[in-house]
Amino acid sequence: MIILEFRYKAAGDSSILMELDVGIDKDINKLIIHLSNIIEEKTSEGFGEVIIGYRSLLVQYNPLTMSYYQAVEKLKQLKFAENNKSHEKRRHIEIPVLYGGEVGPDLESVAIHNNLSPKEVISIHSEAHYLVYFLGFTPGYPFMGGMSKRIATPRLENPRISIPPGSVGIANNQTGIYPVESPGGWRLIGQTPLRLYNQQAKQPFLLRAGDSVTFKEIQIDEFNEIKKQVELGDYIPVIKIDNNNNIYTDSQKGGISYL
Template sequence: MNFNYKPAGDSAILMDLDSGINEETNTRIIHLASFIESKSEEGFGEVIIGYQSVLVQYNPLKLSYQKAIDQLKRLEEVLNNTGSQSRRTIEIPVLYGGDHGPDLEKVAQHNKLTIEDVISIHSKSQYLVYFLGFTPGYPFMGGMSKEIATPRLESPRFAIPPGSVGIAKDQTGIYPVASPGGWNLIGNTPLRLYNSEKSNPFLLKAGDFVTFRSIQVEEYDEIKDQVEKDTYKLVIDC
């Protein structure tokens, strides 16, 4: 797996990896991004990761474009010495259907399934968080079964509540904050994926695994109250 280098403006470089979108690629991307960020004294700044890419900002007063590439190529060598990544598995409780999941029935009808089938299929899979983006804390995840894949809405909604769990094509996601969106909403989690008042505002990070657990209204209200009081104990398997 080799990186291709491209300029991204006058002070950034896009490193594209010629590999598939999978866990191994994700591990290499995360390790390299972390290593580059540790080299700020050499002139490197913020690093933004994608499915198969790393966007690296650099200080043009310290590094020329070619010198930055030369140094990044040397840093690539660290990838040959990285072991398997330690990953967290975080459980996300979800209240499916009703007002919290207005498109659940549509997803079921599109795939010729029952509502119970959709919930079961969606909640039995394990999802890998490849990176965060779009809005603060939004997880781009892989691992959803194609059995429940559903096209995006023809007309996006102007406002989607925080915590909404949606499906678009063969992907699933969670909206951390209120925002427009065109995904089919199948449920809502009482957890907060983004909290600006905390030193670490993001619930999830790249490399995490996510599992969904179906809950009922009573537990949803109970967890939401605990989250507001900051007493909820997150279920994490390391």
């Protein structure tokens, strides 16, 4: 049985930071997600959005209806069940990636740093199964665990001012995908033609905390074809539910399946 002992800290005048003294762990991640869902169901009691971290929750509350100390006491009294059915079904999303070249300018440096060939880096990166621990930094940016130490590489000493959306990067022992154009210091090894963030969609984020992700190497022709379909709103990524292998798609035009 996992016992969660949180530290509570004030974060501004309407938020509470709940922290655990643990490392990055997939089982803790399940519980963190479960806790966030329970708290967000307590809107009638004055709680609002919950932001997830590796080992933390940032909980918003209404300071007009309760004080910080009252909010903390309410959080302490919540019963958090470990065996929750809401996470028995985990989504699995396959992300197509064009590796190297102009879209992956740091693939070579990652290979050199780890005494590997670029092909070996691609193989190792695309063979792993990743867990989305949380979204942050920019809208829809997935922080994922599960990358092999064999391709771990430090961040760039001088971050880039602008990184194109869809860029796949490596920083230390993590991999991630830039959903929107932004500055960043992760080493870029490729790019996906998928949109991770669509502000106009009913569900704007392709990925969610708790999702399982794999990367699939594609070539330039397939990259351009998928990108064209995405821009037209015709591309429908396949999202699988791991526990029973059901496949769900969304035929809605103008957006991506964010089930």
